[in-house]
Amino acid sequence: MKILASTLASIFMILTASISWGNQSYPEPSHSRYDGGALPASGVPAWTYEAGNGISGSMTWSDGKLYFSDGGGYLHCLNGQDGSVVWKSHFDTLLYGAPQVDSGVLYVGTGSGTIYAIDANTGQVKWSRSLATNPSEITSSAVASSVAVWKNRLVVSNLEGYVFCIDTNNGELLWKFKAPREILSSPIIVEPFVFVGDHAGGFHALNIATGKRSWGGSSGGPIDTSPSYSDGVVYYGGWDGVVHGVQLKSVVPLWHTKGEGALTTDIAVRKGRAFWGTAAGKLYGLSVDKGQILWTIDLDAPPTASLVATDKILFVPGAAGKVFSVDSQNGSIMWTFEASGDIMSSPVIAGGFLYVGTMDGLVYAIR
Numbered sequence: 001m002k003i004l005a006s007t008l009a010s011i012f013m014i015l016t017a018s019i020s021w022g023n024q025s026y027p028e029p030s031h032s033r034y035d036g037g038a039l040p041a042s043g044v045p046a047w048t049y050e051a052g053n054g055i056s057g058s059m060t061w062s063d064g065k066l067y068f069s070d071g072g073g074y075l076h077c078l079n080g081q082d083g084s085v086v087w088k089s090h091f092d093t094l095l096y097g098a099p100q101v102d103s104g105v106l107y108v109g110t111g112s113g114t115i116y117a118i119d120a121n122t123g124q125v126k127w128s129r130s131l132a133t134n135p136s137e138i139t140s141s142a143v144a145s146s147v148a149v150w151k152n153r154l155v156v157s158n159l160e161g162y163v164f165c166i167d168t169n170n171g172e173l174l175w176k177f178k179a180p181r182e183i184l185s186s187p188i189i190v191e192p193f194v195f196v197g198d199h200a201g202g203f204h205a206l207n208i209a210t211g212k213r214s215w216g217g218s219s220g221g222p223i224d225t226s227p228s229y230s231d232g233v234v235y236y237g238g239w240d241g242v243v244h245g246v247q248l249k250s251v252v253p254l255w256h257t258k259g260e261g262a263l264t265t266d267i268a269v270r271k272g273r274a275f276w277g278t279a280a281g282k283l284y285g286l287s288v289d290k291g292q293i294l295w296t297i298d299l300d301a302p303p304t305a306s307l308v309a310t311d312k313i314l315f316v317p318g319a320a321g322k323v324f325s326v327d328s329q330n331g332s333i334m335w336t337f338e339a340s341g342d343i344m345s346s347p348v349i350a351g352g353f354l355y356v357g358t359m360d361g362l363v364y365a366i367r
Helices: 002-015 135-141
Strands: 045-050 060-062 065-069 074-079 085-090 095-102 105-110 114-119 125-130 148-150 153-157 162-167 173-178 188-190 193-197 202-207 213-218 228-230 233-237 242-247 252-258 268-270 273-277 282-287 292-298 313-317 322-327 333-338 348-350 353-357 362-366
Touching (some): 060 095, 095 148, 148 188, 188 228, 228 268, 242 273
Antiparallel strands (some): 045 362, 060 065, 065 074, 074 085, 095 105, 105 114, 114 125, 148 153, 153 162, 162 173, 193 202, 228 233, 313 322, 348 353
């Protein structure tokens, strides 16, 4: 029982980490966490920033700025080039997941179940909305994952098992959907669907306009990582270690492939390959055409945050503050960077930097 509780606690911390990228929605549904530009080559920090508290919220980069939250309830905005502070705001609750930025507005969920819309340039709150359905048990309404944004719709899930769709202009509730169990999975939006998993092992495809469940699937265990999407196929996996590929056109299951251990990272898809880490300390590279595992790395311990996938290189947060640079073609480790503390915050690459946050409160910009 202690082992199960420890595993659940670790996965909770890992899975609240999810990063923002986007062309049609935020976060970008393939979860590559890469802007397509220059890559860090040296594994050496160009600068560091001391947040003052452990960094548990994941990294988001937008318009030259880096956004993240820490364990003291602070939301930070830094200049991505030199690490100088643009603004810093404090909240009376913890913030989870990765902030999402769209059209100059930042959206983030909190442990009290409140959603905030914040001016991304100044840190000023534009509006907020409580999603707690039972005020006497407010912690059960915690938004423990990243939110998703598409056009004027903000999609949020919480520990009560609800998925909410909110008007980004004013915070008005448009619809809500109730899953059988709590939701730690970060939703993604691929028009016309919202995809999300729940802790009962259910996978849901919801209509973005109405919130009605259009179709779905299941897993042999909780689905706590975020689904992913690329080139007409949606991917999801759960505690049973099985990754599923489903073709959206006609909703055709293409394959399901089993690895060792529960998924502890989002599935990152890039250039016809999918990558993920597990509680057994494995890192997998898979061909999305037939669901065939191409290679496996046995890491020292489970990946502690979701990875970054570029065209040829993966950047994988591991145990004890390690970040591995991995050849995505064959799984060989190219170099390793060792940070000063554990990494629970999913990194991101933008502007030639790999941004990594640690539980001892440091942010590294690795060139």
